Amino acid sequence: MNELPEAPNAQVVVPEDPQEDHLRRLVTMWGVLSDLSFGDLLLYVPAGRGYMVRSQVRPATGQTLYKSDRVGSWAAGADRPHVERAWRSGAIEGGDLFVEELGVSVTVQAIPVRWRNRVVAVMTSEQAPTHRQPGELERTYQAIFERFVSMIAAGEFPYAPGPEDRVLSEPPRVGDGILLLDGDGRVVFASPNAVSALNRAGVEGSVMNTHLAEAGLDQLATRLAFRTRRPTSEEVAAGSVVIDLEVLPLLERQAVNGAVVFLRDVSEIRQLDLLLLSKDATIREIHHRVKNNLQTISSLLRLQGRRIAHPEADRAVNESVQRIQAIAVVYELLSREHRDDVELREIVAAIVRTMDQVTGAHVLIRLSGTAGRVPSDAATALAIVVNELIQNALDHAFPHLGEDDLPQPMVWVTLDREASSLRVEVVDNGIGVPEALDPAGGGLGLTIVSSLVTEELAGTIEIGPRQGEGAGLSGTRAQVEVEVADVAPGGKNDPTQELPILRLGG
Known part of the structure; x- marks a missing residue:
């Protein structure tokens, strides 16, 4: 029996992982359970002296009771007696309950969600009472739902995570089409949508009481589900028709006694x-x-x-x-x-390796930092900008290359990014400039840079003396800042690379 926590206030008690993961996986897959039950599903977790609705899903096969979201609403145990009893006893509870805010009685089934032999939450299926006789399809859906209910109460659903689980972009829903298999893997029920999907795939005649292989469909997914007791999936192609099979094994005391196959036409x-x-x-x-x-x-x-x-x-x-x-x-x-974007660092590194305009000298270029991926249109403009700035340094910063007793000619290229702000800095230790320069008033190369940065990239460029500490520091610093969205954020700076230009010249 589970004791209700004595929390000082009505805050949701969120389970820790992997218990939390168990609840997340239940919520991921419970849309199909809502469809099978024709009712709203609500997940209750203990909160203070009552229960808080943590999650909610509405059925695609029936009318919802709750037009507004119930997530975050709190109720005392006395107001939700079925939830209270299911939590405390660990057994499935059911019956009618008058909901004051709706002004009607609803049929409630409270299912204890068990994980590692402990009840960690309570799931309820809630729907308006009906006096009509359900048809075969509705009875079958509800019978399948009851089998999943038993699995949830026994801790067998959702299935334990596996190393090769496939992440579903869209979990199955009942409208996709359902096949119900017995313990021998034979079809004992096929929904109308499932029959239509099979007909499109070239399956003629009835599939009742037959294995899928007898109908001409590969049975690998169902065999794996029966053997591993885990959900499996497979795509079956018949000409231009492609059917996605999602197989959920039905368990009873850890033994497979059937399976539900969802068929979705993904052609x-x-x-x-x-x-x-x-x-x-x-x-x-x-x-x-x-x-x-x-x-x-x-x-x-x-x-x-x-x-x-x-x-x-x-x-x-x-x-x-x-x-x-x-x-x-x-x-x-x-x-x-x-994709239509590239790593800016790869572009800059490739440009550096192609520099060969000056003969008879060895200039060491150091590339550091990274700037993420940039769209192709911005990449082209930035490639030209970086090329011109490096070329300008090689052309003008070192007029005395080859003379003795000169420091190692260096060009530093630094890439940096913060959110959408991208910065490219090119610094040399050459003869330098006495004061800040107007790039638009320089030669052809700097004019091209100024035009691309200010007009096409809507950024800024500064060119002036090299900044830093130490006497006799010389050189030029050019800095470009532009706003370019990082299409793949989160990357870390690459280690600094030194890229020597061993041969500068034609």
């Missing part, structure tokens, strides 16, 4: 899945071709650059090649993804 869902896969493959193929075309253009420009004798023209061509390569990096990553 349209699977066709949509195939269309999405085809669309995804097409988009990735387009990204791949765009990347190839950009690389072709880049190669043609390189060939053209080799025929140019004028240094300024050659430099302009090489910078154009670098910009095209930065865009190609984005499309290369998109061609390998099954």
Whole structure:
């Protein structure tokens, strides 16, 4: 017998895991129980000297008693005597109860929810009394419900969690179609919707008193359910028709004495899945071709650059090649993804590895931090921005490369994100700038950066002397801040990487 807790106030006593998990799994699956009972289901947990409604579900097969939610409402034990008796005795209680707020009597069945031989909650099935004679379908549904009720009271439902449980995107409902199997796995009842689903799958004639295999359906799911005493699922395809089978074994004293099979026609869902896969493959193929075309253009420009004798023209061509390569990096990553966003860090790392504009020197580039995944449109703009800032540092920060007694030329690229605020910082230890610069008034590269950051990304950019402590500190710091939604938040910063440019030049 369970003693009612003497809590000082009417606060819900929430069970601890895994007891809590047992109740969560019951609530996940109890929509079908509500359908089978044709009544409202309420889950009561002890609260003070009474009980609090923790969860509620309405039937899809009948009319609800409660138009407003009962979740969070409290009742004294004397006002819910069936709940009180079920909690204290651990037995199923039932009868009629006058509900004052409804002004009518309702038929109540109170089921103790047992976990590890302890009653941890009470589930009630509540419906308006009826004097009509139920039909065969209603009687069968209610009989199935009573079998689940016995399992709940015995602690056999919901089923214990397993290592290979499949997470259902949508738990089964009675409207999907039901087959009832006996202890030998033969069909003893088939709902009209189940018969229709089987007919669409090419099953002709009656399936009564037959095994599913005799009807031409694979019986793997039912065999597994009978053997493991656990729910199983399987999809059966017959031409363009796909039927999802969800099998719930019926237990009595830990022995399987039947099963309920829910049949759901998922043909349209699977066709949509195939269309999405085809669309995804097409988009990735387009990204791949765009990347190839950009690389072709880049190669043609390189060939053209080799025929140019004028240094300024050659430099302009090489910078154009670098910009095209930065865009190609984005499309290369998109061609390998099954989504329309990419990791910004991967883009930056790839851009750094392609830097080869200056000859005869060794510049060490250190990349740290991460910025999560960004949408493809923002990724392209950010790729060009990062490319231009790094290239600007390599072009202008180290005019005396190769001379002795100079410190190691360094460029630091830092990525950072807080919520939707993304920051990219490029710092060098070169000759530096005396004061803050206006990017829009600089060369072509900085003009491109300013335009992309302020107009396309609606962000800000600052370029000025390198900041820090220590005498003789030199260098330039460029910082870009933009608002870009992180489509996959929660990632941690990657460890710092040092990416040396061993060969800078064409």
